[in-house]
Amino acid sequence: MSKKIMWVVLAAVTTLGLAPQVQAQGNTEDVAALRKEMDKQYEALAKMQARILELEETQKKQSTTISDMSKATNPSEMKLPETLKWIEKLKFSGDFRYRIENQDFDTRSDERDRHRIRARLGLEAVINEDWTVGLRFATGSTEISTSTNQTLGDSDDDGSAFSRKDLWLDLAYADWHPIKGLNVLMGKMENPFYAVGKHQLIWDGDLTPEGIAGKYVWKFNDCVSAQITGGGFWLKENSGGSDLSVFGAQGLLKYALSDSSSLTGGVSYFDFGDLRNTTIDTDVLKQKGNTWSASRYVYNYDVFESFGEYAFKVGEMPMSAYGTYVTNLASDVEEDKGWALGVTFNKAKDPGSWQFGYEYRDVEADAVVGGLCDSDFIDGGTGGRGHRFSLAYQLAKNVQTVFSYYLAERHDNAMYNGEEMNLFQADLVIKF
Incomplete structure (x- = not known):
């Protein structure tokens, strides 16, 4: 009608x-x-x-x-209501790793087999055009700053099976970027210093230093760019005495030879303050190969590094060769040098792709601070030389397998001098 x-x-x-x-x-x-x-x-x-x-x-x-x-x-055409616009400023990320590990020392009777997991969950919030805040939680232990691994079956002192595992604050920082190329970081952050080939001769890859750092990157032209980085970080705050800290500075230049090749070179300097006569009483300052007497450090550590990297392509295959050399400039140190050379072939990115890497390193007892460098090589610390082989294969989007093998031996170590170590790791890594 x-x-x-x-x-x-x-x-x-x-x-x-x-x-x-x-x-x-x-x-x-x-x-x-x-x-x-x-x-x-x-x-x-x-x-x-x-x-x-x-x-x-x-x-x-x-x-x-x-x-x-x-x-x-296209999902991007669907817009959120105004009341939910803040969600667009949040970015979640994370990863899960399952590791099977076999460790064998030729001077010890038993091999060690472990299954270990790593879980990390991160959040980044864009506050405005100049400020970003980041958080990340991870497995691991507050006693070990060089690892986020959680060993399965590793129970508490009471021996209870299937015990709950800890999740800790791994990152908490503010990033101020008022102009293009400049970032000022405050809090607990990713290591801001560049490492050719992602080497861990000075810093373990899982370390997240605490303090303030600044980084500035600028381009002179289409071929040449530069980067300077500096920062001060707390190693240990002492309520009744002097605090322990490290100050670092780094400068590098990158020159693009062509669209598919480039050269990178630079220097770094890290001043670990007055460690001499400091008591070795925490895992952050574990002796780990450094010279000590009566549970105290014998030397200071003023580490100078020079490094270089050549990246290029053979056909469509990306490759790189890199090297780094470190020396402890503190006075009276005898075993004060370390170096590493490595190569990488291809890039594991798309499903079915692969990547191979090789590195040889030799680090003397007091070249770097043992409690802060690679925790896998010679079971962590200084005073060793050897090889590392790695092979990665991309199973699917965001899913990768990585196989690593370390063949190394200790030197300059009174207790285990000449001991040979074999370490095999098989990882399944899932990112989200």
Whole structure:
């Protein structure tokens, strides 16, 4: 029934309902009252019709919106409501790693087999154009800063099976970037210093230093760019004595030889303050190969590094060769040098792709701080030389397997001098 017919019917019904009153009284006063009543009815009907039209228009708009959303083929075309816009400023990330590990020392009777996991969950929030805040939680232990591994079956002192595993604050930082190329970091952060080939001669890859750092990158032209990095970090805060800290600075240049090749070179300097005569009483400052006497460090550590890397392609295969050399400039140190050379072939990125890496390193007892360098090589620390082989294969998007083999021996170590170590690791890494 159309709106016009509805109006006519309603008017007729109203008129018929009131007609007997007109016939009975038949005077002008009653007719006026009747007209007044009809005007009220028409006014009410007009309001009802306006409301119906308003509801119909709203329903039409909603139907159009739903239809447009259902037709959208690209999810990016679907916009969040204004009240949920803040979600777009959050970025979640994380990874899970399952590791099977076999460790064998030729001077010890038993091999060690372990299954270990690593889980990390991170969040980055864009505050505004100049500020970003990041958080990350990870497995591991507060006693060991060079590892986020959690060994399965490693229970508490009470020996309970299937014990709960800990999750710790691994990153918590603010990133201020007021101009292009400049980043000022405050808090507990990723290591800001560049390492060619991702070597771990000075710093373990799992370390997240605590303090303040700044990094500035700028391009001179299309071929030449430079980067300077500096920072100060706390090693140990002492309420009743001097604090332990490290200050570092690094400068590097990168020169693009062509679209597929480049040279990178630079120097670093790390001043670990006055470690001499410091008591070795924490895992952060574990002796780990450094010279000590009566549970105290014998030397200071002022580490100078020079490094270089050549990246190029053979056909479509990316490759690189790198090297780094470190020396402890502190006075009276005898075993003060370390170096590493390595190569990488290809890149494990797309499903079915692979990557191979090889590195040889030799680090003397007091070249670097043993408690902060690679925790896998010679079971962690200084005073060793040897090889590392790695092979990665991309199983699927965000899913990768990595096989690593260390063949190394200790030297400059009174307790295990000449001991040979074989370490095999098989990893399944899932990123999200």
